[in-house]
Amino acid sequence: xxxxxxxxxxxxxxxQEAHPAARRSPGGAVFYWTGGVLATLVFLVPLxxxxxxxxxxxxxxxxxxxxxxxxxxxxxxxxxLFTGQIHxxxxxxxxxxxxxxxxxxxxxxxxxxxxxxxxxxxxGRGLVFALILLTLMVPFQAVLTPLFLELNIVHLTDxxxxxxxxxxxxxxxxxxxVMRNTFAAVPADLEDSAFIDGCGPMRCLxxxxxxxxxxxxxxxxxxxxxxxWTEFIGALTxxxxxxxxxxxxxxxxxxxxxxxxxxxxxxxxxSVVAMVPCxxxxxxxxxxxxxxxxxxxxxx
Amino acid sequence: xxHCLTHRPRTGMLLVAPAFLFVLMLVLVPLGFAVYISLTDWxxxxxxxxxxxxxxxxxxxxxxxxxxxxxxxxxxxxxxxPIFVLGxxxxxxVRSNRRGAVFFRTAVFLPYVIGLSTLSFVTLLEVQPxxxxxxxxxxxxxxxxxxxxxxxxTVPATAVVCTLVIWFAAGLTMMLLMAGMQGIPSEVYxxxxxxxxxxWDKELRITIPMLRRTIALSLIxxxxxxxxxxxxxxxxxxxxxxxSTTSVVMWIYECAFVELHLGAATTLSLVLxxxxxxxxxxxxxxxxxxx
Numbered sequence: 001x002x003x004x005x006x007x008x009x010x011x012x013x014x015x016q017e018a019h020p021a022a023r024r025s026p027g028g029a030v031f032y033w034t035g036g037v038l039a040t041l042v043f044l045v046p047l048x049x050x051x052x053x054x055x056x057x058x059x060x061x062x063x064x065x066x067x068x069x070x071x072x073x074x075x076x077x078x079x080x081l082f083t084g085q086i087h088x089x090x091x092x093x094x095x096x097x098x099x100x101x102x103x104x105x106x107x108x109x110x111x112x113x114x115x116x117x118x119x120x121x122x123x124g125r126g127l128v129f130a131l132i133l134l135t136l137m138v139p140f141q142a143v144l145t146p147l148f149l150e151l152n153i154v155h156l157t158d159x160x161x162x163x164x165x166x167x168x169x170x171x172x173x174x175x176x177x178v179m180r181n182t183f184a185a186v187p188a189d190l191e192d193s194a195f196i197d198g199c200g201p202m203r204c205l206x207x208x209x210x211x212x213x214x215x216x217x218x219x220x221x222x223x224x225x226x227x228x229w230t231e232f233i234g235a236l237t238x239x240x241x242x243x244x245x246x247x248x249x250x251x252x253x254x255x256x257x258x259x260x261x262x263x264x265x266x267x268x269x270x271s272v273v274a275m276v277p278c279x280x281x282x283x284x285x286x287x288x289x290x291x292x293x294x295x296x297x298x299x300x
Numbered sequence: 301x302x303h304c305l306t307h308r309p310r311t312g313m314l315l316v317a318p319a320f321l322f323v324l325m326l327v328l329v330p331l332g333f334a335v336y337i338s339l340t341d342w343x344x345x346x347x348x349x350x351x352x353x354x355x356x357x358x359x360x361x362x363x364x365x366x367x368x369x370x371x372x373x374x375x376x377x378x379x380x381x382p383i384f385v386l387g388x389x390x391x392x393x394v395r396s397n398r399r400g401a402v403f404f405r406t407a408v409f410l411p412y413v414i415g416l417s418t419l420s421f422v423t424l425l426e427v428q429p430x431x432x433x434x435x436x437x438x439x440x441x442x443x444x445x446x447x448x449x450x451x452x453x454t455v456p457a458t459a460v461v462c463t464l465v466i467w468f469a470a471g472l473t474m475m476l477l478m479a480g481m482q483g484i485p486s487e488v489y490x491x492x493x494x495x496x497x498x499x500w501d502k503e504l505r506i507t508i509p510m511l512r513r514t515i516a517l518s519l520i521x522x523x524x525x526x527x528x529x530x531x532x533x534x535x536x537x538x539x540x541x542x543x544s545t546t547s548v549v550m551w552i553y554e555c556a557f558v559e560l561h562l563g564a565a566t567t568l569s570l571v572l573x574x575x576x577x578x579x580x581x582x583x584x585x586x587x588x589x590x591x
Contacts, residue, residue, distance in 0.1 A: 032393065032396070032398065032400075033400075035389075035393045036393060036400055036401075036403075036404045039390060039393060039404050039407065039408050040403075040404060040407045042467070043407050043408045043410065043411060043467070043471070044407040044410065046422075046426075046467075047410060047411070047414070049426075049433065050422045053425070061425065061431065062428070062431050063431060064430055064431060064436070065431065065433070065436050109318050109319040109322065110319065112315045112316070112318060112319065113315060113316045113318070113319035113320070115315055116311075116312045116313070116314075116315030116316040117312075117316060119312070120308060120309060120311060120312025120313075120315065121309060121312065122309035122310070122312040122313050123309065124313075125312070125316075128316055128320050129316075131320070131323060131324075131328065132319060132320060132323050134327075135323050135327045136580075137576065137577055137580040138327055138331065138573060138576075138577075139524070139527075139528050139572065139573065139576050141528050141530060141549045141552070141572075142528075142549075142552070142569040142570070142572040142573045142576070143327070143330045143331060143334060143569060143573070144552070144553070144556065144569070145334065145337060145552075145556045145562050145565050145566045145569060146329075146330035146331070146333040146334040146337055146566060147326065147330045148556075148557075149333070149337070149562070150325075150326075150329065150330055150333060165322070165326060166326060168322060169322045169323060169325075169326035169327060170326075170327075172319055172322055172323060173323075176319055201308060201311045226413060226415075229415075230414070230415030230416075230417060230418065232415075232416075232417040232530070232531045232534075233530050233531065233534075233549070233553065236534075236553075237553070237557060248415075248417040248418065251417070251418070251421050252535065255421060255424065255535070264425050264428075267421055267424070267425060268421075268422065268425055270421075271418050271421045271422050274414075274418045275414045275418055278410075278413045278414045278415065279410060279413070279414065281413075282406070282409070282410065282413040283406060286402075286406065289413075290475065290479065293475050293476060293479060294479050
């Protein structure tokens with residue numbers, strides 16, 4: 001679940017030039033393309049298949065597949081999910097609010113903390129940093145009971161805010177780590193000259209350092225959003241009111257047939273809805289994602 | 301490092317305070333609270349009773365707990381090797397930055413980004429007897445008659461979950477190893493070439509030793525992930541038949557929020573925190589800078 005290498009590894013790799021280790025792999029091009037096509041078939045085709053299935057009505061999904069299926073595709077599942085009694089948009093909205101809220105909160109807290117840890121010296125700095133990073137090692141699955149009781153006391157169970165606080169905390173160590181490294185990489189001269197020009201630390205952060213911090217913030221936001229969007233056990237534990245469910249829990253409800261009998265068409269279409277933001281964000285922001293993997297503080 | 305801002309310790313403290321407050325209130329306090337709960341008989345509703353170490357001995361005698369532990373360990377043992385080998389092979393494939401490599405690595409990594417809960421719902425549909433694509437394909441290949449109800453029996457259900465997880469997690473190992481491989485200076489390989497080293501020689505004598513840290517990292521991430529398995533079992537097998545596919549986290553969840561024995565559940569949670577902490581410590585040990 002967690003990792004911390006004692007020093008940040010080199011984040012940069014030469015992107016265009018072919019690496020010699022690969023250039024001389026046996027069989028060369030034939031090997032490479034066969035492997036690549038095979039990998040695509042194994043990893044991508046099942047996802048495309050799921051998208052295809054989502055356009056089939058449930059009666060077709062639960063019948064023996066045949067070639068005539070392709071002539072029976074429709075948007076029916078999606079129409080029912082969004083306009084019918086399931087109100088899927090409500091769960092999409094909940095998931096967006098929770099994941100978006102988490103991402104923003106983590107970005108703000110991590111940016112301040114990362115700046116503080118990277119650029120200031122104060123008593124207890126090492127200890128506080130160590131305690132925050134310790135969270136990387138604590139599996140949140142294992143503190144669900146005390147957390148549930150604690151949040152219950154302050155009436156933050158069955159609350160989107162409570163869920164945001166929970167997600168934010170467990171995404172913080174990664175964010176703080178990434179942001180500290182981001183600020184630590186900024187040469188001290190830059191703030192020195194800003195300081196001589198009469199900038200205070202906050203103005204310095206907002207005006208001088210902000211552009212340099214953007215890639216780190218993008219990485220932090222991306223990880224926090226994706227982690228909260230796909231999180232399941234926490235949402236399952238902290239939310240009992242149907243109105244507040246996030247998408248994964250709503251899908252579970254469709255699976256267990258809370259909305260009448262289990263409709264596989266709805267389940268698969270709902271799953272595709274849950275996939276879409278992950279795919280878009282990853283494909284669009286892949287380089288920030290890989291930056292995060294290389295930062296040395298990955299939570300699996 | 302002597303510049304002006306470092307002389308403003310109060311600003312520094314104020315900057316890190318909010319993040320620390322979150323960690324304090326939502327991680328450190330719950331951990332301390334957990335120790336207390338583990339020493340009590342704590343039904344979700346009703347009065348709390350201090351019972352000392354009784355939960356610890358009760359858990360030791362609980363057969364479902366031992367079964368869940370054994371099952372989780374077996375599951376971890378099954379998936380760790382294939383995730384690593386597949387991830388390594390894929391990393392070799394995509395590390396070159398040749399034409400198509402970005403596409404291939406994106407395709408392989410997508411399942412990991414989409415997440416296990418969503419993928420479990422999709423899998424549920426595709427392993428249904430007669431109609432799920434898994435069964436249809438197996439029938440077309442004349443391996444089975446296509447009527448297998450995969451999730452009804454322990455062994456086939458475990459096979460489904462393991463296959464799903466290997467497919468899901470290989471992308472992470474691939475990305476981590478790929479980043480590591482691309483960081484190895486090309487001069488090392490060039491000098492090996494001058495010595496006439498074969499592809500295998502270079503892989504075994506250069507890549508793997510130089511990737512020691514990254515390999516340890518990806519293995520440990522994968523092991524910890526398996527220890528904490530929940531979504532795939534909860535969604536696909538509900539821990540059944542009976543409790544035969546109940547993982548440790550699932551046992552904790554059921555014990556706490558279905559049977560409402562918070563004391564016992566929290567006790568096991570603490571054991572899990574210690575185990576995961578030890579594995580993480582092992583990682584620090586393996587990844588330390590000793591060169």
